[in-house]
Amino acid sequence: MKKENKIKLGISIGDLNGIGSEIIIKTFEDNRMLEFCTPVIFASIKTMSFFKKHFKSNINFHGINHTDQIVEGKVNVLNVWKENVIIKFGEENVKIGQYSVKSLEKATEALKTEAIDVLVTAPIHKHNIQSESFKFPGHTNYLAEKLGGESLMFMVTENLKVGLLTDHVPVKDVPKQITSELIIKKIDTVYNSLVKDFRISKPKIAVLGINPHAGDNGVIGNEDDNVLKPTLEKIRENKKLVYGPYSADSFFGSGNYKNFDAVIAAYHDQGLIPFKTIAFGHGVNYTAGLNRVRTSPDHGTAFEIAGKGEADNGSFKEAVFSAIQIFKNRTEFETISSNPLKQRPKKI
Structure with missing residues (x-):
């Protein structure tokens, strides 16, 4: 019997000066998470290596340049940019906000083309992301336009x-x-x-x-x-x-x-x-x-604690598990709907 591939779970990095990097690292430095999905972080290996060092994490990243290089059993980092980025935790910075937009755009494109199965978005700062080319009040409105x-x-x-x-x-x-x-x-x-x-x-x-x-x-x-x-x-x-x-x-x-x-x-x-x-x-x-699955934690960038190692990753981890379960539920529903003979037997 052919082994079923794990769900490819895309992650947009959010505001680099916020707590997004910390909650992502805390979630996936636990190798047991790789039993449930194959994570793909849309950022850069340089930036994620900086975060790894800052938070003294033992996480191992696998850098890639294209989605066809995703490796199961690894925490993949897809390079959306290559330059060094200066991180100043807790600072509201429009230039930093544009990196969160780049990450979101690349992740959404991968979701739309099914290069990834689901998307989990780390928190963005709604003011930082505004520009002439990006005028959305948040993730929901942007995804509504880009996805059906x-x-x-x-x-x-x-x-x-x-x-x-x-x-x-x-x-x-x-x-x-x-x-x-x-x-x-x-x-x-x-x-x-x-x-x-x-x-x-x-x-x-x-x-x-x-x-x-x-x-x-x-x-x-x-x-x-x-x-x-x-x-x-x-x-x-x-x-x-x-x-x-x-x-x-x-x-x-x-x-x-x-x-x-x-x-x-x-x-x-x-x-x-x-x-x-x-x-x-x-x-x-x-x-x-x-027509695609996207989840996120129920909080914002939390600039006041960013970089301090104090962020709770509970909601982000729940967002990961929810995305996986919703994807499975939806896939099962669509399979049953297209083939009534596969419906679950009714309980007597």
Whole structure:
């Protein structure tokens, strides 16, 4: 029987002055990780050797110049640049930000052409990456343009999954962005991801209100009554198990989220504050809806501790394992869908 090749897991380096290098090294200096995947770091062997020396790590890197040189059982480093880069941990630097863009672009190209199977992105600094040629507020928007599908920021752990109707937009613009069409599209994306990527056959989804107390019947804004509620009724007509809108202030504290497979928040902080309060350090940011798998840790560059050896790699490691499992789940789902005879036997 032919040995199955390990999943090729691409890693974009993120901001070189942040904690990305540290959490990558801490994760893969444990050789047991190579039993689950073949990592490919998009950076440069010179830069990664600097990080290895700085953090006094025993990790061994394998430098390559093309994806066809990837070696299983090694921590591969694909040379995206060759020049020496001066690292100043904790410093916000636009020039350094451009290296994170180069890494992301090369990794995305490899993902698109299937030279790698999945992508895990280390944290970037959203201001540092801006330029005339790169005007995206973050990974999600960039990947949505470069890869096919409907992207959605989906924060996930085993027991809590939170999707967003709107992500990196100013709070003042949230109400006008939430249309019936958007709600239907985002709920469909979450629903399909739960079925294909997490193998939940009949997902139960809760939706949080846009306004405090879901508008209190129009007393605190009319967006919930005029847009959200009728749209959810329309969705329920298609037999999807979608509930709400729920008042966001008590939904998580009461433990009600435990009754659902996913929760959809109206805007960034409404969903991410409770998610990170409950799951910080173990959560994963997954871009649902794309035709490729991308995950990242649930935190940022953490400039305040960069270079000090204090960074916790727990969330990054979870992002690695999540990417691997989602890829396997999706592959199995697509195999079963294309050949009904391979469906799992029903339990009696």
